[in-house]
Amino acid sequence: MKHLVTAEQMKHFDSYTINTIKIPSMVLMERASLAVRDFILSGNFDLTNVIVVAGYGNNGGDGLCVARLLKIAGATVRVVSVGNSEHESTEHAAQRKICQYYHIDLQTATEALADATLIVDAIFGIGIDRPIAGPQEQIINAINAVNAKIVAVDVPSGINTDTGEVMNVAVKATATVTFAFNKVGLTVAAGPTYAGQVEVAADMGTYAVDDN
Numbered sequence: 192m193k194h195l196v197t198a199e200q201m202k203h204f205d206s207y208t209i210n211t212i213k214i215p216s217m218v219l220m221e222r223a224s225l226a227v228r229d230f231i232l233s234g235n236f237d238l239t240n241v242i243v244v245a246g247y248g249n250n251g252g253d254g255l256c257v258a259r260l261l262k263i264a265g266a267t268v269r270v271v272s273v274g275n276s277e278h279e280s281t282e283h284a285a286q287r288k289i290c291q292y293y294h295i296d297l298q299t300a301t302e303a304l305a306d307a308t309l310i311v312d313a314i315f316g317i318g319i320d321r322p323i324a325g326p327q328e329q330i331i332n333a334i335n336a337v338n339a340k341i342v343a344v345d346v347p348s349g350i351n352t353d354t355g356e357v358m359n360v361a362v363k364a365t366a367t368v369t370f371a372f373n374k375v376g377l378t379v380a381a382g383p384t385y386a387g388q389v390e391v392a393a394d395m396g397t398y399a400v401d402d403n
């Protein structure tokens with residue numbers, strides 16, 4: 192299926208899958224993260240020092256899940272958290288607790304970025320709704336300054352899901368693994384340049400296009 196969707200349409204599909212089909216949100220998150228893991232493990236990436244940069248929403252929750260899956264696969268993984276922890280999503284909180292079990296620390300210091308061999312960008316996904324400023328702006332500039340490959344989770348953080356515009360700053364990814372359907376914003380304006388190679392993880396098995 193070759194649908195291009197907006198953020199609103201994707202949220203609708205997620206909501207339909209979770210609330211009507213009754214597939215739990217954490218199951219969707221695990222499947223999305225497995226797709227990112229598989230893309231990374233099958234690609235030409237150096238896994239000796241992976242840094243996952245994660246926000247506190249569900250894109251960040253995906254990031255924590257990817258961190259766990261890569262660690263289980265044998266990679267050395269650290270997580271750098273950015274944003275306001277008071278706005279943590281339910282799924283992020285669950286992933287954070289799972290990370291504790293797997294001895295994956297969530298740090299806020301950004302120095303680790305300098306030595307990264309691969310950066311996984313999980314700051315913002317389709318939930319971005321305003322220009323980026325403050326700590327997220329700083330860390331995105333720091334990510335773009337590192338000489339490492341970058342895999343973006345769902346959407347490069349800072350790219351508008353609908354228009355492809357840069358919301359002040361954006362992560363310039365080597366590749367983007369986007370979930371269920373490609374996003375309009377990855378195909379227009381600055382989107383393609385910032386997304387790099389776009390991998391649509393379409394075979395999620397959990398999404399459905401309803402008739403609404």
Ligand SMILES: NC(=O)C1=CN([C@@H]2O[C@H](COP(=O)(O)OP(=O)(O)OC[C@H]3O[C@@H](n4cnc5c(N)ncnc54)[C@H](O)[C@@H]3O)[C@@H](O)[C@H]2O)[C@@H](O)CC1
Nearest residue numbers: 216219220248249250315316317318319320321322323345
């Ligand atoms: N169950 C689900 O809903 C699923 C969600 N998934 C992931 O979840 C992502 C969407 O998650 P969320 O809706 O939590 O949103 P995000 O994680 O993209 O963003 C988190 C929150 O940040 C805030 N925000 C937006 N722009 C900001 C800015 N410029 N500065 C500071 N804060 C800002 C918003 O309140 C937003 O909800 C998807 O892109 C995908 O990666 C996947 O795990 C698949 C399943």
Ligand SMILES: [K+]
Nearest residue numbers: 312315346348
């Ligand atoms: K992202």
